[in-house]
Amino acid sequence: MTGAGGGRVIVIGVGAEFRCDDGAGPAVVARLRGTVPADVELAYSDGEPTRLMETWMDAAVAIVVDAVSGGDAAPGTLHRVVVPEAPAAQASRPVPGQPVPGQPVPATAPASSHGLGLGAAIELSRVLSRLPGLLILHGVQGEAFGYGQAFSPAVAAAMDELTARVRADALSVSAS
Amino acid sequence: MTHRHERTLATAGIARVEGEGSLYLRVSGDQVDEVRLDIYEPPRFFEAFLRGRSYREPPDITARICGICPVAYQTSAALAIEAACGVQVDGPLADLRRLLYCGEWVASHSLHIYLLHAPDFLGYPGGIELARDQRAIVERGLRLRRAGNAIMETIGGRAIHPVNFRIGGFYSAPAQADLSRLADQLEAALDDALETVRWVAGFDFPELTVQHEMLALSQPGSYPIERGSLVSTGGRAFSAAEFEQQVIEEQVPHSTALHARLAGSEGTYLTGPLARYTLNSRWLPPRAAAAAAAAGLGDSCRNPFRSIVVRAVEVVCAIEEAIRLIMAYEPPSIPSVDVVARAATGHGVSEAPRGVLYQRYELDSAGTVVSARIVPPTSQNQAAIERDLRQFVQVRLDLADEQLARQCEQAIRSYDPCISCATHFLDLHVDRT
Numbered sequence: 001m002t003g004a005g006g007g008r009v010i011v012i013g014v015g016a017e018f019r020c021d022d023g024a025g026p027a028v029v030a031r032l033r034g035t036v037p038a039d040v041e042l043a044y045s046d047g048e049p050t051r052l053m054e055t056w057m058d059a060a061v062a063i064v065v066d067a068v069s070g071g072d073a074a075p076g077t078l079h080r081v082v083v084p085e086a087p088a089a090q091a092s093r094p095v096p097g098q099p100v101p102g103q104p105v106p107a108t109a110p111a112s113s114h115g116l117g118l119g120a121a122i123e124l125s126r127v128l129s130r131l132p133g134l135l136i137l138h139g140v141q142g143e144a145f146g147y148g149q150a151f152s153p154a155v156a157a158a159m160d161e162l163t164a165r166v167r168a169d170a171l172s173v174s175a176s
Numbered sequence: 177m178t179h180r181h182e183r184t185l186a187t188a189g190i191a192r193v194e195g196e197g198s199l200y201l202r203v204s205g206d207q208v209d210e211v212r213l214d215i216y217e218p219p220r221f222f223e224a225f226l227r228g229r230s231y232r233e234p235p236d237i238t239a240r241i242c243g244i245c246p247v248a249y250q251t252s253a254a255l256a257i258e259a260a261c262g263v264q265v266d267g268p269l270a271d272l273r274r275l276l277y278c279g280e281w282v283a284s285h286s287l288h289i290y291l292l293h294a295p296d297f298l299g300y301p302g303g304i305e306l307a308r309d310q311r312a313i314v315e316r317g318l319r320l321r322r323a324g325n326a327i328m329e330t331i332g333g334r335a336i337h338p339v340n341f342r343i344g345g346f347y348s349a350p351a352q353a354d355l356s357r358l359a360d361q362l363e364a365a366l367d368d369a370l371e372t373v374r375w376v377a378g379f380d381f382p383e384l385t386v387q388h389e390m391l392a393l394s395q396p397g398s399y400p401i402e403r404g405s406l407v408s409t410g411g412r413a414f415s416a417a418e419f420e421q422q423v424i425e426e427q428v429p430h431s432t433a434l435h436a437r438l439a440g441s442e443g444t445y446l447t448g449p450l451a452r453y454t455l456n457s458r459w460l461p462p463r464a465a466a467a468a469a470a471a472g473l474g475d476s477c478r479n480p481f482r483s484i485v486v487r488a489v490e491v492v493c494a495i496e497e498a499i500r501l502i503m504a505y506e507p508p509s510i511p512s513v514d515v516v517a518r519a520a521t522g523h524g525v526s527e528a529p530r531g532v533l534y535q536r537y538e539l540d541s542a543g544t545v546v547s548a549r550i551v552p553p554t555s556q557n558q559a560a561i562e563r564d565l566r567q568f569v570q571v572r573l574d575l576a577d578e579q580l581a582r583q584c585e586q587a588i589r590s591y592d593p594c595i596s597c598a599t600h601f602l603d604l605h606v607d608r609t
Contacts, residue, residue, distance in 0.1 A: 018240055046243030046336055048243055048244065048287070054325075120303075124291075127308045127311070128314070147222075148221070
């Protein structure tokens with residue numbers, strides 16, 4: 001499982017398949033199966049930060065796909081953030097735990113009882129020196145997060161392009 | 177009241193998905209009038225989604241309700257459906273289920289102790305800040321969590337939504353060599369677990385004694401995990417089949433969520449680590465019992481803040497149990513027993529890390545699910561948490577809003593409510609008039 005620069009390449013779909021748009025990440029990973037080189041690992045995550053950290057910790061490149069909430073972007077908007085390029089974490093965040101494009105990866109202050117998110121996984125990995133060599137975040141702006149398996153129309157319409165962008169990133173770093 | 181204004185004091189949290197979960201306090205003068213905690217959305221969607229499915233599907237579907245405790249959902253579902261079909265899974269297969277469940281306890285409790293609860297006692301905003309300052313301690317927690325995940329991966333096929341679990345047992349039983357490798361990891365984890373108990377026992381705990389009736393499973397001869405009947409500190413004793421006669425869920429005026437109470441009682445009740453420990457501490461295995469005693473836990477524990485000590489003791493218990501089960505393991509002759517569908521209703525209960533998780537399934541003769549009912553621990557505890565918060569807030573009304581918000585969040589966190597699977601955002605609203 002080595003990428004062009006050596007080391008593992010992994011694509012991780014984050015989300016819950018029964019929470020409508022939140023299932024976008026896993027759905028992209030399912031669409032990638034059989035369409036990316038064998039050296040690209042495909043994985044799912046519920047976003048729990050310690051497992052997410054351990055999934056990407058020894059990867060040369062990790063590409064994470066997740067639904068995004070908060071911010072001003074219209075539903076279906078696609079985002080791409082390369083983590084090493086993001087400034088150090090800051091406290092300001094429209095939606096804690098979720099990366100918002102164009103803004104720093106959020107710091108985490110788990111003031112609630114659960115649900116440490118992707119932002120926490122990144123910061124915890126940073127503190128514990130377990131970030132992958134390159135971490136690329138792909139997000140789709142969601143709007144429906146209730147129970148169900150159907151995407152909102154905006155997210156459904158964006159899935160092909162989101163998948164294509166993730167695939168393009170995976171191919172660009174794959175050794176095959 | 178001539179006027180009222182509402183101030184949003186804190187918008188804190190964590191969001192896989194935004195928009196759910198809030199604590200609302202209404203205060204008149206020096207009196208707390210109302211405490212409303214909207215933290216839990218019962219999995220009604222899944223109850224509807226399960227109707228019309230094959231009786232073999234619920235363990236796989238319900239495992240997706242919660243990434244933190246999939247084994248609890250799988251186990252209660254399987255017990256209920258097997259009971260409906262007149263089958264009891266026993267012997268080595270039941271031992272494997274207990275072993276799998278031990279993994280979930282270790283992984284779930286370790287996450288809560290190290291990254292969510294301990295920072296509150298040590299003055300850190302969260303686990304990341306704790307890791308920054310005390311890396312070795314957080315690394316110990318991560319090793320423990322990894323040990324729990326390793327059990328789940330070995331028995332269940334993977335840690336999230338284990339795929340090897342099925343009605344009647346497992347799709348395949350692990351080889352002895354696989355479990356032997358686990359044993360080495362668990363021996364090291366046991367040292368980490370014992371050190372964890374010593375660590376958390378030294379924290380300063382706010383005074384809070386709750387008087388709720390406590391409800392937990394009982395598995396005489398062992399600490400209850402993967403099955404059992406129900407007992408309470410009020411002297412109740414009943415089977416899973418009697419759960420819905422004994423536990424009444426009803427609408428209350430101030431909340432959109434159903435509140436649970438025990439039949440014949442107006443009072444709230446509590447399930448989870450405090451209840452488990454209080455009702456079953458005598459059944460702890462030796463190392464866990466010794467650790468509990470050294471940590472100053474008596475036979476019972478009624479301070480929610482000290483639940484972190486109970487969880488740490490339960491991690492020791494789960495690892496001890498896992499090692500015992502692995503040492504005694506002989507691969508079963510078949511990985512699962514036949515479960516033939518019939519028209520009947522079955523009930524299942526198990527001890528999720530957060531407390532009693534009940535499920536009921538009604539099947540038709542073809543094995544199609546006619547109806548399903550899921551009662552998770554957090555929905556049972558919601559009324560008790562609200563009642564305790566009222567007591568907690570009442571003596572802290574002189575605090576500034578921000579400080580009050582922070583302390584309420586800490587108090588809520590000590591119950592480890594299951595927010596991750598249903599509620600993702602905690603807002604605090606205080607009306608002071």
